[in-house]
């Protein structure tokens with residue numbers, strides 16, 4: 001059975017607390033906008049599409065549980081709460097994309113009741129669409145592999161990072177349905193171990209042969225383990241194809257290029273941000289130093305040691321073999337081809 005990380009329950013959001021995995025599978029109830037903000041900031045929910053879906057449901061929850069004195073008051077408050085949610089994490093563009101989509105859905109509306117209904121419906125639609133989009137990404141990704149192939153992935157771009165199926169892990173889900181056996185190498189993904197805690201757990205639950213490695217084993221593994229390709233997700237793809245994803249992705253892309261291993265990014269159109277011209281313009285989130293000073297809550301470094309903790313890096317487009325979206329795979333002239341996807 002596939003676990004859904006985020007579910008709309010009309011008067012609350014049911015959320016899988018991903019910080020507790022793999023030891024505990026616990027669902028929590030989000031009942032306020034502050035609960036939603038905290039969940040995104042604290043990584044109870046993470047992964048670009050799942051963040052977008054949760055934020056959309058967060059705004060839907062807030063509009064449907066708040067009283068407003070007038071439509072003008074509603075619109076002012078809505079804008080403020082939207083901005084508040086946007087401040088939870090800066091890099092994954094799906095957060096901004098999903099909330100902007102809700103705002104667009106009420107452009108021609110003049111009553112609070114109608115606006116509330118539309119926002120709730122739009123949030124549900126974003127969630128439903130993401131499932132189909134991820135499935136399509138998997139369909140396209142499957143055309144790149146054969147029965148028995150091994151793929152290496154980084155971080156977690158799986159079902160729990162999306163509505164269902166994931167992006168980089170979608171070919172594993174679809175392959176499983178069709179009897180196409182794929183093997184996986186998953187990097188542990190320091191500092192907060194999304195690869196070890198989430199990807200290894202998710203693929204193992206799916207019945208996929210998955211091997212966990214530490215992040216510093218990538219070069220040796222790509223060189224010696226007959227890896228067909230690297231496949232990762234994305235938090236934001238700029239107009240020229242430069243891709244922000246979990247810290248460490250850039251290093252893996254450099255290694256893959258040097259060893260001649262194809263490097264694919266799997267992401268929905270909602271992760272492509274044509275308004276960001278190139279990678280340098282993407283804001284990179286820096287997180288708390290204790291993520292690096294500790295491991296599983298135990299200190300592993302001097303308590304006050306200076307730390308640099310960027311949560312993401314940017315892989316330049318020239319290191320990317322192809323970008324797999326729901327509309328197909330693009331492999332060259334990313335700026336032109338990405339723009340075409342939206343025309």
Ligand code: MRU
Nearest residue numbers: 046047048155157161233234246
């Ligand atoms: O900090 P996280 O766990 O939210 O980072 C997640 C990633 O970098 C994923 O690879 C990306 O969001 C794609 S999820 C389909």
